[in-house]
Amino acid sequence: MKILLIYPRYPNSFWSYSHVLKFISKKAAVPPLGLITVSAMLPSTWQKKLVDLNVATLRTSDIQWADYVFISAMYIQKESVNLIIDECKTHNTKIVAGGPLFTQDYKSYPQIDHFVLNEAEITLPQFLNDLHAGHPQKLYKTAEYADITHTPIPDYHLLSRKDYAFMNIQVSRGCPYACDFCEITTLLGHKVRMKKKEQIINELEKLYKLNWRGSVLIVDDNFIGNKNVIKNSLLPVIKDWMQAHQYPFVFNTETSINLADDEELMSLMVQAGFNSTFVGIETPDENSLHECNKNQNVNRDLLQSVIKIQKAGMHVSGGFIVGFDSDTPSVFQRQIDFIQKSGIVSAMVGLLNAPKNTRLYKRLEVENRLTTEATGNNTDYSMNFIPKMNQSELIKGYKEIIHNIYATKPYYKRIRQLLLNYNRFKYRQTKINFSLLGAFFKSVYIIGFLNRGRSEYWKLLLWTLFNRPGSIVDAITYTVYGYHYQMVYGLRNKKTA
Numbered sequence: 001m002k003i004l005l006i007y008p009r010y011p012n013s014f015w016s017y018s019h020v021l022k023f024i025s026k027k028a029a030v031p032p033l034g035l036i037t038v039s040a041m042l043p044s045t046w047q048k049k050l051v052d053l054n055v056a057t058l059r060t061s062d063i064q065w066a067d068y069v070f071i072s073a074m075y076i077q078k079e080s081v082n083l084i085i086d087e088c089k090t091h092n093t094k095i096v097a098g099g100p101l102f103t104q105d106y107k108s109y110p111q112i113d114h115f116v117l118n119e120a121e122i123t124l125p126q127f128l129n130d131l132h133a134g135h136p137q138k139l140y141k142t143a144e145y146a147d148i149t150h151t152p153i154p155d156y157h158l159l160s161r162k163d164y165a166f167m168n169i170q171v172s173r174g175c176p177y178a179c180d181f182c183e184i185t186t187l188l189g190h191k192v193r194m195k196k197k198e199q200i201i202n203e204l205e206k207l208y209k210l211n212w213r214g215s216v217l218i219v220d221d222n223f224i225g226n227k228n229v230i231k232n233s234l235l236p237v238i239k240d241w242m243q244a245h246q247y248p249f250v251f252n253t254e255t256s257i258n259l260a261d262d263e264e265l266m267s268l269m270v271q272a273g274f275n276s277t278f279v280g281i282e283t284p285d286e287n288s289l290h291e292c293n294k295n296q297n298v299n300r301d302l303l304q305s306v307i308k309i310q311k312a313g314m315h316v317s318g319g320f321i322v323g324f325d326s327d328t329p330s331v332f333q334r335q336i337d338f339i340q341k342s343g344i345v346s347a348m349v350g351l352l353n354a355p356k357n358t359r360l361y362k363r364l365e366v367e368n369r370l371t372t373e374a375t376g377n378n379t380d381y382s383m384n385f386i387p388k389m390n391q392s393e394l395i396k397g398y399k400e401i402i403h404n405i406y407a408t409k410p411y412y413k414r415i416r417q418l419l420l421n422y423n424r425f426k427y428r429q430t431k432i433n434f435s436l437l438g439a440f441f442k443s444v445y446i447i448g449f450l451n452r453g454r455s456e457y458w459k460l461l462l463w464t465l466f467n468r469p470g471s472i473v474d475a476i477t478y479t480v481y482g483y484h485y486q487m488v489y490g491l492r493n494k495k496t497a
Helices: 018-024 033-042 061-064 073-092 101-107 118-132 184-188 197-209 227-243 257-261 262-271 285-289 302-311 330-344 357-364 391-406 408-419 435-450 454-467 470-487
Strands: 002-007 047-052 068-072 094-098 115-118 167-169 214-218 249-255 274-282 313-322 347-351
Touching: 002 033, 002 061, 018 435, 018 470, 033 047, 033 068, 033 118, 047 061, 061 073, 068 073, 068 435, 073 094, 073 101, 094 101, 094 118, 101 184, 115 118, 115 257, 197 227, 197 435, 227 262, 257 262, 257 274, 262 274, 262 302, 274 302, 302 313, 302 408, 313 330, 313 391, 330 347, 330 391, 330 408, 347 391, 391 408, 391 470, 408 454, 408 470, 435 454, 435 470, 454 470
Parallel strands: 002 047, 002 068, 068 094, 094 115, 167 214, 214 249, 249 274, 274 313, 313 347
Antiparallel strands: none
């Protein structure tokens, strides 16, 4: 068999980091971990090629070469998905589809030949058995959850690794919480299932032997979903491995806010090489937190929790939402104030949307408030339901948040706040995030000379050199991130930028 694995293109968005990538001479932020994991599950005798449209061009000859095209996607990639399907159909190449988009919405794609949905550890062997027997079915899905202790090491060798800013691994699946706007538990369940620590070390070894050095994203939706195992079993062996290999990687991940409650856990993460975590803050409004069932965030000082994590040695990125039914017009300024005081430089603020099969989607469907499907893009000013607040007022307030946190002066002020909060771990080898010195000179030229807000750039660098000289790399990194955020939100062409 000849298998062509195709990963659709991402549009420009908050998480694409497309404008950052230009500074560091990379083409994509992260590789398609799902596809290269599926590749590792296919028979070793099969020929396999990967085309990630975020780093490469799909050629007609690739499609004509393949017996089957395997495609995986998320909602935000739908436009690219449609183009891939059309191209495959033009050349009569059969398509096998899986991943979040198709698991949630396979009925919208009748032109696809075979769906291998949910977790491939369960459904892919069923498809392969039927394919071998000569009668593959249209649909393979399951309500069961896989035992990921048998999941193979992804086929990292298929990647053009030089084109990516990060490599990625997965430690666990599932989340113990039940936020009503989140589709993770629909896809992966409430029980946190973990790989064995030996699997994780083997994956790190694989990346190390492939000469990867630098950032590794742990893609878990909540890395500390099983705190006991993470703290007492996994982190100690990662720490030992990292020390033995002289810290070749820097880890980024996603955690719930209760990470701040465990100083020993935070310390272990930092010693193991973690320097950043994404936290779903959502809103400082307690009523809205109760409404969306974000119970892990209620009855706590969210601002102090963020600062605790920063002081422990980790940068905090944050997710924020407006558009809850209980939101009032005061929420816009409250979001601005919280973000500015927290020093959360990368604050992803989105309008509330209801992904398919979530509790929120089902409630709004009953209330007859759904209007369209969610786009999956947090920065396109879209909503897929009728909000309780006047929609024009909501959009206006949302744009005010974006302007007040990503215009140059408040953004650079927030970088200073982060650098004041953040305590860098002193024993870890430090390396410029961009890996190339050329990125620094690009930032100086583009942001320091061509940018309308260049005076703030130089003020920040001078302030950092005098007040936090050990954080100069972080300061430069975040100026480049700010350039990306302003481009994504359309602020670069305004005088206020």
